[in-house]
Amino acid sequence: MNLPQRKFKGKFITLEGIDGAGKSTHLSWIAEQLRVHHPEVVMTREPGGTPLGEKLREVLLRQTMHPETETLLMFAARREHLDKVILPALMRGAWVVSDRFSDASFAYQGGGRGLESDKLEILEQWVQQGLQPDLTLLFDVPVAICKQRLSGNARFDRFEGEQEMFFENVRSAYLKRAARYPKRFRVIDATQSIEQVNKQLQHIITSFCL
Numbered sequence: 001m002n003l004p005q006r007k008f009k010g011k012f013i014t015l016e017g018i019d020g021a022g023k024s025t026h027l028s029w030i031a032e033q034l035r036v037h038h039p040e041v042v043m044t045r046e047p048g049g050t051p052l053g054e055k056l057r058e059v060l061l062r063q064t065m066h067p068e069t070e071t072l073l074m075f076a077a078r079r080e081h082l083d084k085v086i087l088p089a090l091m092r093g094a095w096v097v098s099d100r101f102s103d104a105s106f107a108y109q110g111g112g113r114g115l116e117s118d119k120l121e122i123l124e125q126w127v128q129q130g131l132q133p134d135l136t137l138l139f140d141v142p143v144a145i146c147k148q149r150l151s152g153n154a155r156f157d158r159f160e161g162e163q164e165m166f167f168e169n170v171r172s173a174y175l176k177r178a179a180r181y182p183k184r185f186r187v188i189d190a191t192q193s194i195e196q197v198n199k200q201l202q203h204i205i206t207s208f209c210l
């Protein structure tokens with residue numbers, strides 16, 4: 001089965017960006033905008049989105065592990081997420097918005113941890129069978145600003161606590177993906193105020209929904 005050959009009635013939108021870029025701030029606003037155009041919008045996240053995926057998320061965010069173990073667990077959670085949430089929703093015509101998907105694996109495990117991209121591509125093909133988001137919103141902010149935004153957090157998870165160089169590599173991997181797949185990526189300048197970012201999003205969402 002090659003997934004893109006199926007005619008999905010729904011659309012698949014993903015949100016990406018380094019920690020502190022502010023995508024979570026805009027999530028419910030994006031859902032509201034989409035609900036103007038579509039009756040069913042499913043909001044979900046990675047790692048997570050299913051009971052098993054949420055258990056894997058707990059482990060992934062807290063437990064030290066080998067980068068390949070981390071990558072395999074991210075894709076294991078994704079396989080479950082596709083099977084239980086994303087594909088059924090797309091098939092019944094819902095629109096799915098996921099807070100992160102496989103571009104995060106290319107950025108964090110590939111760019112950040114240095115995992116070879118051919119290994120990631122094998123897992124991507126295995127798990128997604130060619131399925132890609134229809135639209136990916138990349139919230140882009142310089143690392144120093146993200147670090148400043150996160151500095152008020154009482155407790156960092158395993159990723160948020162990484163060094164600046166890790167995030168520089170994650171950010172540049174995201175921007176490379178955006179340059180490689182310009183049709184589905186939209187890069188949002190998320191250094192701006194919430195209102196200005198919403199304006200950028202409104203423009204993108206309206207033209208995508210029409």
Ligand code: TYD
Pocket residue numbers: 019024046047074099100101102103104105106108109159160
């Ligand atoms: P995040 O969306 O940042 O959760 P929160 O906003 O609640 O902190 O996601 C958790 C972390 O998981 C984030 O630091 C990025 C990381 N991650 C990967 O490293 N690889 C992946 O494939 C995914 C989906 C997430």
